[in-house]
Amino acid sequence: MKRLLSLALSILWCTITMSAQNFTEHLTSQAAGQGTVTVHQDSLLDDMVNGKKQFIPKKEVIRELPGIPKGKKTKARGYRIQVYWGGSTQADQTQAQRAGNRVATVFPELRVYTTFESPNWRCRVGDFVTRKEADNYLDKLKNARLAQGAIIVNSEVFVYQ
Numbered sequence: 001m002k003r004l005l006s007l008a009l010s011i012l013w014c015t016i017t018m019s020a021q022n023f024t025e026h027l028t029s030q031a032a033g034q035g036t037v038t039v040h041q042d043s044l045l046d047d048m049v050n051g052k053k054q055f056i057p058k059k060e061v062i063r064e065l066p067g068i069p070k071g072k073k074t075k076a077r078g079y080r081i082q083v084y085w086g087g088s089t090q091a092d093q094t095q096a097q098r099a100g101n102r103v104a105t106v107f108p109e110l111r112v113y114t115t116f117e118s119p120n121w122r123c124r125v126g127d128f129v130t131r132k133e134a135d136n137y138l139d140k141l142k143n144a145r146l147a148q149g150a151i152i153v154n155s156e157v158f159v160y161q
Helices: 002-020 023-028 043-049 090-106 131-143
Strands: 073-085 112-117 120-128 151-160
Touching (some): 120 131
Antiparallel strands (some): 112 120
16 A cells, blocks of 8 residues: 555655646757757747747738718628738838838728738738739729839638628
């Protein structure tokens, strides 16, 4: 009986001490006959890797502007015009937002979607059901000199009823 109790206590002790060591600590611990690993990372990333924090991706920022229908909306396959696509820096985020602001100023009826899809910031505008609608607005954007490098992309769009 004493043996069984000591075995149970030692298993419990091992479980407690092993769970106290997180992934990064385990990776960087030194063991005889093995190399050394050095990890340089942000504390937020350390928390995410070790399960202390959960990463929730940012959702699309949707701007409510005058002229955009307020009725019931449904999702459908369609097209959007991508007016900006850049890197992952704060400056790229600012440029994506500025591109959206310029378009929204001239075309308030177009909804602006600024998103981060790793590793790039992008800004897309409009909810077009047909390619022809998107082509017409692309021409308008280019004529207004708002998006010289803009392209039409397949996307999930909102259709208003």
